[in-house]
Amino acid sequence: MDFSVESQPDPADVEFLEAQIRSAASEATGLGDEAELAIFLREGGTVVAGISGWTWGDCCELQNLWVDPRLRGQGLATRLIAAAEAEAVARGCTQTVHLTYGFQARALYEKVGYELVARVEDFPSGTAVLWFRKRLQSAEPPLDPREQSRRTRELDE
Numbered sequence: 001m002d003f004s005v006e007s008q009p010d011p012a013d014v015e016f017l018e019a020q021i022r023s024a025a026s027e028a029t030g031l032g033d034e035a036e037l038a039i040f041l042r043e044g045g046t047v048v049a050g051i052s053g054w055t056w057g058d059c060c061e062l063q064n065l066w067v068d069p070r071l072r073g074q075g076l077a078t079r080l081i082a083a084a085e086a087e088a089v090a091r092g093c094t095q096t097v098h099l100t101y102g103f104q105a106r107a108l109y110e111k112v113g114y115e116l117v118a119r120v121e122d123f124p125s126g127t128a129v130l131w132f133r134k135r136l137q138s139a140e141p142p143l144d145p146r147e148q149s150r151r152t153r154e155l156d157e
Contacts, residue, residue, distance in 0.1 A: 049080060137155060
């Protein structure tokens with residue numbers, strides 16, 4: 001066996017690691033499989049804004065939120081967050097989390113109801129990493145993992 005340090009790993013190798021972790025977590029918790037969540041705004045076929053993450057059990061993690069600089073200030077980020085939260089609720093999620101940095105959109109997350117639950121200073125040096133959470137409200141009981149998986153497959157078709 002050989003260790004190899006790779007600064008540009010094959011994306012398939014990274015996906016393999018992530019799939020193994022997801023599989024083990026699903027088996028250990030009985031919460032079903034993780035489901036990707038992404039919402040894009042396109043202009044002429046080109047992505048000009050979007051949000052992505054995943055749902056698992058009753059949780060959602062929003063990992064990426066971006067709006068083209070020329071479109072900022074129009075409420076698109078707020079609308080993308082709201083749409084992602086609505087989909088998370090439809091999938092049975094009761095909370096969502098988002099990791100960001102001190103120089104990014106802290107005010108945005110606080111404005112839309114997220115609370116800061118953790119902070120690591122000097123990550124990277126000169127700023128902080130921030131972990132936000134928002135409790136989600138649902139009018140319906142959460143979906144069981146099998147129903148969530150079925151619904152996710154239907155959305156993908």
